[in-house]
Amino acid sequence: MKNGWLAALGGVVVLSASVAAAAPDKAAAVARAQAHARQNAAQTHVADDQALTVRDVVFDENGTEHVRFDRTYKSLRVLGGDLVVHGTETGLFLGVSQTLKGDLAVPTNASLSSQGAVRRAAAAFAGQPANSKAELVVYAGGEDPVLAYEVTINGERGDQTPSELHVIVDASTATVLDSWDAVETAAAAGTGNGFYVGAVPLTTDSTNDGFELKDPTRGGTRTLDMNSKIFGIPSVMTDVDNVWGDFTVADRQTVAVDAQYGTAVTWDYYLNVHGRSGIANDGVGASNRVHYGRRYSNAFWQDSCFCMTYGDGDGINFNPFAALDVAGHEMSHGVTSRTANLTYSGESGGLNEATSDIFGTMVEFYANNPNDTPDYLIGEQIFVTPGNSIRTMYQPSVDGRSADCWYLGVGLMDVHYSSGIANHFYYLLAQGTNPVNGPVSLTCKLSDRRVATGTGTLVGIGADKAEKIWYRALTVYMTSSTKYTGARAATLQAAADLFGVGSAEWAAVAAAWSAVRMNT
Numbered sequence: 001m002k003n004g005w006l007a008a009l010g011g012v013v014v015l016s017a018s019v020a021a022a023a024p025d026k027a028a029a030v031a032r033a034q035a036h037a038r039q040n041a042a043q044t045h046v047a048d049d050q051a052l053t054v055r056d057v058v059f060d061e062n063g064t065e066h067v068r069f070d071r072t073y074k075s076l077r078v079l080g081g082d083l084v085v086h087g088t089e090t091g092l093f094l095g096v097s098q099t100l101k102g103d104l105a106v107p108t109n110a111s112l113s114s115q116g117a118v119r120r121a122a123a124a125f126a127g128q129p130a131n132s133k134a135e136l137v138v139y140a141g142g143e144d145p146v147l148a149y150e151v152t153i154n155g156e157r158g159d160q161t162p163s164e165l166h167v168i169v170d171a172s173t174a175t176v177l178d179s180w181d182a183v184e185t186a187a188a189a190g191t192g193n194g195f196y197v198g199a200v201p202l203t204t205d206s207t208n209d210g211f212e213l214k215d216p217t218r219g220g221t222r223t224l225d226m227n228s229k230i231f232g233i234p235s236v237m238t239d240v241d242n243v244w245g246d247f248t249v250a251d252r253q254t255v256a257v258d259a260q261y262g263t264a265v266t267w268d269y270y271l272n273v274h275g276r277s278g279i280a281n282d283g284v285g286a287s288n289r290v291h292y293g294r295r296y297s298n299a300f301w302q303d304s305c306f307c308m309t310y311g312d313g314d315g316i317n318f319n320p321f322a323a324l325d326v327a328g329h330e331m332s333h334g335v336t337s338r339t340a341n342l343t344y345s346g347e348s349g350g351l352n353e354a355t356s357d358i359f360g361t362m363v364e365f366y367a368n369n370p371n372d373t374p375d376y377l378i379g380e381q382i383f384v385t386p387g388n389s390i391r392t393m394y395q396p397s398v399d400g401r402s403a404d405c406w407y408l409g410v411g412l413m414d415v416h417y418s419s420g421i422a423n424h425f426y427y428l429l430a431q432g433t434n435p436v437n438g439p440v441s442l443t444c445k446l447s448d449r450r451v452a453t454g455t456g457t458l459v460g461i462g463a464d465k466a467e468k469i470w471y472r473a474l475t476v477y478m479t480s481s482t483k484y485t486g487a488r489a490a491t492l493q494a495a496a497d498l499f500g501v502g503s504a505e506w507a508a509v510a511a512a513w514s515a516v517r518m519n520t
Helices: 004-009 026-039 114-122 252-274 324-338 346-367 420-431 463-477 484-499 504-515
Strands: 050-059 064-073 076-079 083-088 093-098 128-139 146-156 162-170 176-181 183-185 205-207 210-212 221-225 287-292 299-302 307-311
Touching (some): 026 083, 252 287, 252 346, 299 324, 346 463, 420 463, 463 484, 484 504
Antiparallel strands (some): 050 064, 083 093, 205 210
16 A cells, blocks of 8 residues: 555454443544654654644544644644544554655755745746745645645636745755646536526524624624625625515625525535534534625635635626535635545545545535436536536536546646546546446446446445545545555545445445556
């Protein structure tokens, strides 16, 4: 195996289920994990010159604990150095999940100045920059950790999308090692159809003058009006009779209903299916911003404002982007950032996008809204002309760009297209190759490169099991630099945890990965 964490786990078996009488003690779990990390330095690569900062803690009912840490080395953040320490409430160390392959021994004196790093990074920014900053870090996302600058450039892309570009510049050679944009968009492609959820219930907030489009029962999630601007303070959406919208885009409230409903359904999905209370699992709701820009044809999640933003579309190819699966997709970017934090470039970026496609689709199935029949198409409702979609999970390559099959070099693709491999895997795992009520999906032969042409047969395990496997893999085993080989290992371990090693579900995970040519 290429990922050392699976070997470190040493074949972890599912412990016998027993529900603790008292609520888990988070502080005690963190302390145990800190101790495990330092006492097992040969596996965790944690030394005296490093510090660990807790990001998340996951408790299993059987007493197993999974503590996720970010790592610093000589006070420098280690990008790609995050790890998950697995143990039990009784103090047993079970192993570690990480992508760091060895001990850190990196010089901390940079020969390149921070200003030089900013100038080098600026060449990678496509748009109008507003401000930038450079931070000295250890970059461990490649084969060997190196001293580097993480340069953050804020500005605006040509299509009005805000940009928060992160560029990793080698502090010795000035080589650009990696880059990604923290404003994670739902890529728009083709032509399509408008979307409205119809008559739906909404929970709003009472005010002295009427009602505000804010949901106190879901962490205060709310929807704001950007008034066709890209900057400035958005308007609070209010109403006097608590009846919102009129089914047409002529009423500015109508798209706000779509966004608010999508946020509410996504909140309910994560809570009721995965036991997660909000995006950050802290009970705090996110915000929607609708009517962003003029004729803006996209949507995006942004960590810095903890919000989703939706354009109104151009009215020719695209209608408003506040579709149900788009809402689930964008909010799931937030979930990923609070858990595995998959870097938005290379194969990890493809897994990031696929995670949002997977959970956006599962939100659509969870809602089962009569105006949007659940399917494995992404964003099919946002197109003016019917029959189009942003992505197709059962045959990603139908768009002419996405990959059905893994191959060496797939990480060089745009993350919206390399995501096709995980989307294809997930469809095969959940539905199989020839489901009763779904499209046929082809497998990948050894001779396939990007497009699947095989006719192998797989039987799906159902979305209810598949979604739990992917969620556990994301929140417990994947780390920021996980690639497809690591995703295979993570989902196999998740299936083993949930259903047992050698179970039908575990075997189905292995078979589905093989069907997209990811065998190791």
